[in-house]
Amino acid sequence: MSQYTVAVIVGSLRKDSFNRKLAKAIERMAPEGFEFKEIAIDNLPLYNQDADGNEVEVVKNFRAQIAGTQALLFVTPEYNRSIPGVLKNAIDQGSRPYGKSVWAGKPGAVLGVSVGAVGTALAQQHLRNVMAYLDVPLMGQPEMFIQAKEGLFAADGSIGEGSKAFVQAWLTRYVDWVKRHA
Numbered sequence: 001m002s003q004y005t006v007a008v009i010v011g012s013l014r015k016d017s018f019n020r021k022l023a024k025a026i027e028r029m030a031p032e033g034f035e036f037k038e039i040a041i042d043n044l045p046l047y048n049q050d051a052d053g054n055e056v057e058v059v060k061n062f063r064a065q066i067a068g069t070q071a072l073l074f075v076t077p078e079y080n081r082s083i084p085g086v087l088k089n090a091i092d093q094g095s096r097p098y099g100k101s102v103w104a105g106k107p108g109a110v111l112g113v114s115v116g117a118v119g120t121a122l123a124q125q126h127l128r129n130v131m132a133y134l135d136v137p138l139m140g141q142p143e144m145f146i147q148a149k150e151g152l153f154a155a156d157g158s159i160g161e162g163s164k165a166f167v168q169a170w171l172t173r174y175v176d177w178v179k180r181h182a
Contacts, residue, residue: 002033003033003034003035004033004034004035004070004071004178004179004182005035005037005068005069005070005071006034006035006036006037006069006070006071006072006073006178007037007039007065007066007069007071007072007073007106008023008027008036008037008038008039008073008075009038009039009041009072009073009074009075009087009090010023010038010041010075010076011041011074011075011076011077011083011084011086011087011112011123012076012077012084012086013041013042013086017077018077018113018114018115018148018152019075019076019077019112019113020038020075021113021153021157022075022111022112022113022146023036023038023073023075024157025153025157025158025159025167026073026075026159026167026171028157028158029158029159029167029168029171030171031171031175034175034178036073037065037069039062039065039066040062041062041086041087041089041090042086043058044058044059044062044086044089044090044093045058045059046089047089047092047093047096049096052096052097052098053097055093059093062090062093062094063093063094063102066094066102066103066106067102069106070106070107070178070182071106071107071108071178071181071182072103072106072107072108072109072136073108073109073111073174074087074108074109074110074111074127074131075111075112075113076110076111076112076120076123076124076127077112077113077114077120077123078112078114078116078119078120078121078122078123078124079123081122081123082122082123082126083123083126083127083130084123087127088130091103091130091131091134095134101134101135103131103134103135103136104134104135104136105135105136105137106136106182107136107137107138107139107177107178107180107181107182108131108136108137108138108139109138109139109174109177110124110127110128110131110138111124111143111144111146111170112124112144112145112146113146113147113148113152114146114147114148115147115148116147117147118145118147119144119145119146119147120145120146121145124143124145137181139173139174139177141173142169142170142173144167144170146163151163
């Protein structure tokens with residue numbers, strides 16, 4: 001396969017989210033043959049098993065968008081030492097009805113940025129546990145626990161000079177991971 005579409009799931013709804021900025025900056029660094037496409041999660045209703053098999057249109061569209069991609073990228077903040085509820089809801093919507101998960105088998109990665117010193121380490125670990133159950137092969141190394149500091153992003157929204165090589169090295173490994181597992 002020479003063209004890969006990566007579903008980018010940002011676990012933050014905030015307009016000026018550091019994680020959305022990180023996702024957009026990585027998208028700008030994408031090599032030829034890779035398209036990073038953010039999939040909206042802000043309009044999904046709360047998951048309710050009673051809707052299985054009779055989902056509303058927005059859920060059907062969300063599931064179809066994920067199904068139409070070859071890989072996954074989760075970019076998440078850390079809320080109360082875990083993943084945000086909106087992200088968990090999106091994961092649940094994509095994993096149901098039972099046996100019809102749109103996540104299964106798609107190679108992925110998890111990263112995040114936070115003002116805290118440990119970045120999003122605990123949220124990422126929780127997300128890894130959830131995605132392992134859903135049969136998503138996640139890239140293990142290198143990990144990216146980024147602390148939001150002055151200079152992380154350049155004025156134009158790209159990754160700042162002090163972090164560019166680190167993020168590029170991570171992206172190179174991720175691209176290789178997707179090519180091997182998609």
